[in-house]
Amino acid sequence: MNVMNASPRRKELTRLAAQLFVQEGFDRTTVRMLAQEMGIKSGSLFHHFKDKQEILAAVIEEGTHNALLIARRALDDCEDDPEARLRAMARAHLETLFTDRNAHVVALFEWRRLAPAASAHLSHLRDAYEALWVAVIDDALAAGLIHGDRFLVSRFVLGALNWTVRWYDPDGPRTPDDLADELVAMIMARQSEQGDSLAAHD
Amino acid sequence: MNVMNASPRRKELTRLAAQLFVQEGFDRTTVRMLAQEMGIKSGSLFHHFKDKQEILAAVIEEGTHNALLIARRALDDCEDDPEARLRAMARAHLETLFTDRNAHVVALFEWRRLAPAASAHLSHLRDAYEALWVAVIDDALAAGLIHGDRFLVSRFVLGALNWTVRWYDPDGPRTPDDLADELVAMIMARQSEQGDSLAAHD
DNA sequence: GAGGTAACCAAGCAAGCGCTAGTGTGAACG
DNA sequence: CGTTCACACTAGCGCTTGCTTGGTTACCTC
Numbered sequence: 001m002n003v004m005n006a007s008p009r010r011k012e013l014t015r016l017a018a019q020l021f022v023q024e025g026f027d028r029t030t031v032r033m034l035a036q037e038m039g040i041k042s043g044s045l046f047h048h049f050k051d052k053q054e055i056l057a058a059v060i061e062e063g064t065h066n067a068l069l070i071a072r073r074a075l076d077d078c079e080d081d082p083e084a085r086l087r088a089m090a091r092a093h094l095e096t097l098f099t100d101r102n103a104h105v106v107a108l109f110e111w112r113r114l115a116p117a118a119s120a121h122l123s124h125l126r127d128a129y130e131a132l133w134v135a136v137i138d139d140a141l142a143a144g145l146i147h148g149d150r151f152l153v154s155r156f157v158l159g160a161l162n163w164t165v166r167w168y169d170p171d172g173p174r175t176p177d178d179l180a181d182e183l184v185a186m187i188m189a190r191q192s193e194q195g196d197s198l199a200a201h202d
Numbered sequence: 203m204n205v206m207n208a209s210p211r212r213k214e215l216t217r218l219a220a221q222l223f224v225q226e227g228f229d230r231t232t233v234r235m236l237a238q239e240m241g242i243k244s245g246s247l248f249h250h251f252k253d254k255q256e257i258l259a260a261v262i263e264e265g266t267h268n269a270l271l272i273a274r275r276a277l278d279d280c281e282d283d284p285e286a287r288l289r290a291m292a293r294a295h296l297e298t299l300f301t302d303r304n305a306h307v308v309a310l311f312e313w314r315r316l317a318p319a320a321s322a323h324l325s326h327l328r329d330a331y332e333a334l335w336v337a338v339i340d341d342a343l344a345a346g347l348i349h350g351d352r353f354l355v356s357r358f359v360l361g362a363l364n365w366t367v368r369w370y371d372p373d374g375p376r377t378p379d380d381l382a383d384e385l386v387a388m389i390m391a392r393q394s395e396q397g398d399s400l401a402a403h404d
Numbered sequence: 405g406a407g408g409t410a411a412c413c414a415a416g417c418a419a420g421c422g423c424t425a426g427t428g429t430g431a432a433c434g
Numbered sequence: 435c436g437t438t439c440a441c442a443c444t445a446g447c448g449c450t451t452g453c454t455t456g457g458t459t460a461c462c463t464c
Contacts, residue, residue, distance in 0.1 A: 163357070163365060
């Protein structure tokens with residue numbers, strides 16, 4: 001049922017489903033389209049998933065689970081000052097957003113299609129992830145690195161980051177890390193010389 | 203066909219459609235649901251709109267049209283310095299986002315459901331709106347009010363603003379103007395309460 | 405080689421979908 | 435008074451939807 005005990009086959013099917021959900025949207029993706037993409041017939045799909053809803057839940061769970069892992073690892077690996085942690089979180093967010101892009105686009109834009117039960121379960125995963133952000137933002141505020149309302153700042157930052165999936169071009173000149181650094185530079189009260197040179201570079 | 207020569211009845215129907223599209227999503231909203239909400243039978247709907255697509259286009263056109271009007275008025279009415287203009291745009295954006303919330307949520311999250319023809323037509327409206335933003339951001343950059351890449355800054359700001367529809371509670375303690383002011387404060391290089399010296403650079 | 409199991413298929417059902425055709429009605433207009 | 439027109443209705447067509455059913459393989463285990 002959950003992301004841990006999924007068969008390899010199911011994982012692969014989940015990946016393909018995520019791709020289709022992004023291309024077409026959840027509602028317009030039919031079980032027949034899913035089956036065809038997977039190289040099986042539509043009836044066989046229900047051997048792997050109870051119903052279409054469960055496919056959506058699997059996609060979102062996989063993505064959110066990975067985001068949590070990547071963010072935790074990034075925080076563990078980075079230096080222990082507020083600026084480094086803030087930058088690490090922003091980088092980790094964009095890294096997972098674009099390596100696991102399909103799953104995250106689905107999580108961001110098709111969440112409401114989840115049945116209430118699945119939504120409740122997955123909310124915990126998402127809350128755990130957001131808690132990491134809030135902690136990092138709080139530290140940055142306490143250190144005077146940024147200022148403003150903790151709630152608003154975190155929402156604005158997450159909004160700016162999440163919205164990148166609507167315009168960012170991975171084939172363009174900018175790396176996800178460039179974006180993360182630029183965003184951190186933008187919101188920092190006291191711009192460092194490094195922030196300026198980053199902004200000028202291109 | 204367009205937002206100018208629409209009958210009052212059609213405008214009212216468009217408003218109701220926007221509400222349903224937000225509640226259920228475009229794909230899950232059936233013509234029967236729309237008709238019931240409007241107090242007519244499903245067949246009668248096609249007297250007012252050519253097809254379901256046209257309803258979506260009408261909703262989005264109405265919303266984008268209003269956004270453009272409000273933004274232009276806000277820029278006309280405000281003082282002529284970069285900071286005031288930046289603040290005015292942010293306020294106008296949130297004002298239209300929440301007075302016309304349904305239409306804008308549809309425009310933001312159901313744009314892809316538009317048929318190519320309608321999408322092409324409405325893109326011009328949206329581009330005109332974004333051009334206002336780019337001009338204001340450019341002025342703010344030139345004045346040293348903010349710094350960073352003009353492209354990235356505008357994307358980040360619009361992302362942060364647009365994402366508010368996902369979390370902002372109109373019944374909460376904060377007004378849209380509060381949000382706008384806080385966002386502008388967050389990205390401004392020179393915070394008022396902090397006599398930071400950075401006029402030297404750039 | 406018997407039994408179990410994971411993976412698949414063919415066929416199709418019941419419900420719901422967008423949309424059309426043809427008709428009725430009351431108000432407006434010459 | 436007759437015509438027109440906006441607006442609504444009834445009835446249903448043709449198609450697609452998510453999902454079920456009953457059965458068939460291929461492989462693993464004892």
